[in-house]
Amino acid sequence: xxxxxxxxxxxxxxxxxxxxxxxxxxxxxxxxxxxxxxxxxxxxxxxxxxxxxxxxxxxxxxxxxxxxxxxxxxxxxxxxxxxxxxxxxxxxxxxxxxxxxxxxxxxxxxxxxxxxxxxxxxxxxxxxxxxxxxxxxxxxxxxxxxxxxxxxxxxxxxxxxxxxxxxxxxxxxxxxxxxxxxxxxxxxxxxxxxxxxxxxxxxxxxxxxxxxxxxxxxxxxxxxxxxxxxxxxxxxxxxxx
Amino acid sequence: xxxxxxxxxxxxxxxxxxxxxxxxxxxxxxxxxxxxxxxxxxxxxxxxxxxxxxxxxxxxxxxxxxxxxxxxxxxxxxxxxxxxxxxxxxxxxxxxxxxxxxxxxxxxxxxxxxxxxxxxxxxxxxxxxxxxxxxxxxxxxxxxxxxxxxxxxxxxxxxxxxxxxxxxxxxxxxxxxxxxxxxxxxxxxxxxxxxxxxxxxxxxxxxxxxxxxxxxxxxxxxxxxxxxxxxxxxxxxxxxxxxxxxxxxxxxxxxxxxxxxxxxxxxxxxxxxxxxxxxxxxxxxxxxxxxxxxxxxxxxxxxxxxxxxxxxxxxxxxxxxxxxxxxxxxxxxxxxxxxxxxxxxxxxxxxxxxxxxxxxxxxxxxxxxxxxxxxxxxxxxxxxxxxxxxxxxxxxxxxxxxxxxxxxxxxxxxxxxxxxxxxxxxx
Amino acid sequence: xxxxxxxxxxxxxxxxxxxxxxxxxxxxxxxxxxxxxxxxxxxxxxxxxxxxxxxxxxxxxxxxxxxxxxxxxxxxxxxx
Numbered sequence: 075x076x077x078x079x080x081x082x083x084x085x086x087x088x089x090x091x092x093x094x095x096x097x098x099x100x101x102x103x104x105x106x107x108x109x110x111x112x113x114x115x116x117x118x119x120x121x122x123x124x125x126x127x128x129x130x131x132x133x134x135x136x137x138x139x140x141x142x143x144x145x146x147x148x149x150x151x152x153x154x155x156x157x158x159x160x161x162x163x164x165x166x167x168x169x170x171x172x173x174x175x176x177x178x179x180x181x182x183x184x185x186x187x188x189x190x191x192x193x194x195x196x197x198x199x200x201x202x203x204x205x206x207x208x209x210x211x212x213x214x215x216x217x218x219x220x221x222x223x224x225x226x227x228x229x230x231x232x233x234x235x236x237x238x239x240x241x242x243x244x245x246x247x248x249x250x251x252x253x254x255x256x257x258x259x260x261x262x263x264x265x266x267x268x269x270x271x272x273x274x275x276x277x278x279x280x281x282x283x284x285x286x287x288x289x290x291x292x293x294x295x296x297x298x299x300x301x302x303x304x305x306x307x308x309x310x311x312x313x314x315x
Numbered sequence: 316x317x318x319x320x321x322x323x324x325x326x327x328x329x330x331x332x333x334x335x336x337x338x339x340x341x342x343x344x345x346x347x348x349x350x351x352x353x354x355x356x357x358x359x360x361x362x363x364x365x366x367x368x369x370x371x372x373x374x375x376x377x378x379x380x381x382x383x384x385x386x387x388x389x390x391x392x393x394x395x396x397x398x399x400x401x402x403x404x405x406x407x408x409x410x411x412x413x414x415x416x417x418x419x420x421x422x423x424x425x426x427x428x429x430x431x432x433x434x435x436x437x438x439x440x441x442x443x444x445x446x447x448x449x450x451x452x453x454x455x456x457x458x459x460x461x462x463x464x465x466x467x468x469x470x471x472x473x474x475x476x477x478x479x480x481x482x483x484x485x486x487x488x489x490x491x492x493x494x495x496x497x498x499x500x501x502x503x504x505x506x507x508x509x510x511x512x513x514x515x516x517x518x519x520x521x522x523x524x525x526x527x528x529x530x531x532x533x534x535x536x537x538x539x540x541x542x543x544x545x546x547x548x549x550x551x552x553x554x555x556x557x558x559x560x561x562x563x564x565x566x567x568x569x570x571x572x573x574x575x576x577x578x579x580x581x582x583x584x585x586x587x588x589x590x591x592x593x594x595x596x597x598x599x600x601x602x603x604x605x606x607x608x609x610x611x612x613x614x615x616x617x618x619x620x621x622x623x624x625x626x627x628x629x630x631x632x633x634x635x636x637x638x639x640x641x642x643x644x645x646x647x648x649x650x651x652x653x654x655x656x657x658x659x660x661x662x663x664x665x666x667x668x669x670x671x672x673x674x675x676x677x678x679x680x681x682x683x684x685x686x687x688x689x690x691x692x693x694x695x696x697x698x699x700x701x702x703x704x705x706x707x708x709x710x711x712x713x714x715x716x717x718x719x720x721x722x723x724x725x726x727x728x729x730x731x732x733x734x735x736x737x738x739x740x741x742x
Numbered sequence: 743x744x745x746x747x748x749x750x751x752x753x754x755x756x757x758x759x760x761x762x763x764x765x766x767x768x769x770x771x772x773x774x775x776x777x778x779x780x781x782x783x784x785x786x787x788x789x790x791x792x793x794x795x796x797x798x799x800x801x802x803x804x805x806x807x808x809x810x811x812x813x814x815x816x817x818x819x820x821x822x
């Protein structure tokens with residue numbers, strides 16, 4: 075298991091980070107060096123002021139009210155998924171540093187309970203979102219429209235979320251943030267080591283698999299449709315031009 | 316098709332590439348939220364009309380030829396050649412599209428499917444498979460522009476006939492349809508049809524406007540055909556005329572795409588700033604009414620009146636309120652369609668589709684949402700600016716026996732004006 | 743001149759607004775043989791420029807374009 079963890083949760087992270095950041099930089103470079111359309115592609119209603127356009131951009135990108143209106147179910151799942159993913163991402167910040175104020179406010183045990191609850195909720199919502207999207211792509215026009223890329227991403231995401239949830243729900247009471255933090259800090263400070271607590275219990279399998287999927291997911295990210303995470307800002311801005 | 320031909324066709328994408336297009340192709344998540352936004356998909360349930368699918372065809376070719384990841388693992392994206400199979404589907408999805416951009420309105424990333432389809436049309440044209448009818452209409456318009464003197468006499472005699480009709484309507488023997496009037500404030504670029512000139516002339520004359528009529532029409536089949544160069548040449552005819560006459564403003568008729576072409580596309584095509592302002596006729600009429608330059612009486616129009624936003628004028632042109640204000644000025648019995656303004660359903664007649672017989676079935680099927688809206692409104696009169704919309708809605712009116720009177724907005728205005736002459740028949 | 747021309751197809755385009763008369767002529771030209779003649783009657787004056795322009799740009803021939811009793815009568819010959 076130690077080898078598995080070294081591959082997935084140390085060297086894999088370095089590789090994924092290089093590919094992810096390099097890929098995203100390449101994407102942004104490609105976009106920014108392609109000349110803009112000479113035709114204004116905006117549509118109405120169109121805010122007249124810069125601030126108005128910015129506000130509309132934020133609203134369209136983060137809330138997508140028009141999408142909510144036309145397909146509420148899809149919107150609820152998508153919105154919940156993205157919020158949960160953001161929550162999970164923020165929660166993972168505990169891997170680097172304990173949140174300010176919160177532990178003092180809640181106490182060590184309280185903080186772990188809070189993290190357990192919020193992490194569990196986020197994990198369940200993300201799982202529900204992924205399952206919803208997989209189900210949606212199995213029938214009718216959604217199936218016809220889907221290409222292997224869609225299923226690959228959902229498969230990777232399912233792996234990430236399932237193994238994350240596994241760690242949360244099965245080992246949540248056994249292994250706490252401090253242990254993971256020790257490992258993660260060692261990786262990002264380039265003095266990698268695997269703590270004994272991780273090797274002592276079977277959590278290592280979950281962590282390793284969680285990281286395996288995460289690394290694959292992140293490495294594919296810049297080369298997939300997931301770049302809507304950055305591209306949607308400029309495409310939504312064009313709407314007001 | 317051999318490999319060389321396929322590469323040439325795919326190369327069209329590269330030639331037309333720009334940042335927006337690249338992002339649209341790169342970021343679409345195929346969530347299919349656009350499915351229920353498209354009147355053609357909703358009306359037919361045919362997969363090829365699903366907006367994301369239409370765009371997907373271009374994406375598949377792009378992935379195969381120009382995208383590094385697509386070239387590395389083509390199977391992941393179902394990347395493919397622009398072969399005959401693809402072109403067959405592309406022809407239907409691109410030329411049937413009315414360019415209403417309702418899918419863009421609802422898309423969480425605001426992907427402009429119509430913009431992607433402009434590349435589709437360029438590919439089809441390069442393959443010699445551009446729509447023949449639209450191509451002919453565009454060529455005829457360019458021919459008229461290149462040989463203007465050939466048509467001078469018939470045009471002027473046509474305008475003289477219209478002038479007689481205008482005088483009969485206004486009851487004023489001095490009313491004019493000014494031709495080639497140097498230094499006029501406004502150049503009115505109508506459609507070829509007299510119906511677009513007659514009521515506008517009545518309004519301009521009654522408002523005491525300094526105007527002159529264009530020898531050319533504002534309709535632009537080059538735009539629908541998908542050839543930016545043809546579209547530019549067609550627009551250039553009246554832009555040059557406006558420069559020659561030294562006017563301050565170009566006014567386009569009710570026609571939806573004419574406004575969009577003049578206001579949003581021409582400068583990009585010609586790469587020159589336009590030395591005058593472009594206005595839509597209904598902006599002017601709204602101003603005349605509000606400024607008291609023309610008088611309209613309420614009560615002359617009978618029945619409940621509703622209004623349809625043509626996509627190119629509303630969602631894509633930003634003229635939501637002016638036409639409504641005009642209609643509300645001529646009647647107290649106004650009811651809006653639901654949904655309306657930016658969310659207005661496309662009637663199904665845009666993008667030149669009314670001129671293409673082969674799409675008649677999908678066109679009529681795609682009008683079902685409009686029919687539902689019209690029925691639900693309970694209106695007996697529809698004010699509808701765009702020519703294409705009107706042709707489509709008149710046909711829907713007949714097929715579905717809606718018993719609706721379909722009017723141009725300017726005809727409605729003339730009918731509500733207390734004029735000394737005889738009331739004109741509805742166009 | 744219309745006397746010696748045999749009409750192969752009659753098109754009633756009365757009431758149609760431009761450019762529809764031109765569209766209808768174009769849609770129907772394929773229905774007559776090369777050398778065949780369509781007689782079209784329109785009421786929109788715009789057709790007087792539209793139909794000849796269409797014929798010139800598509801390589802067909804307008805044998806006659808005349809105003810008769812407030813209507814516009816065209817004889818269009820299919821050349822290719």
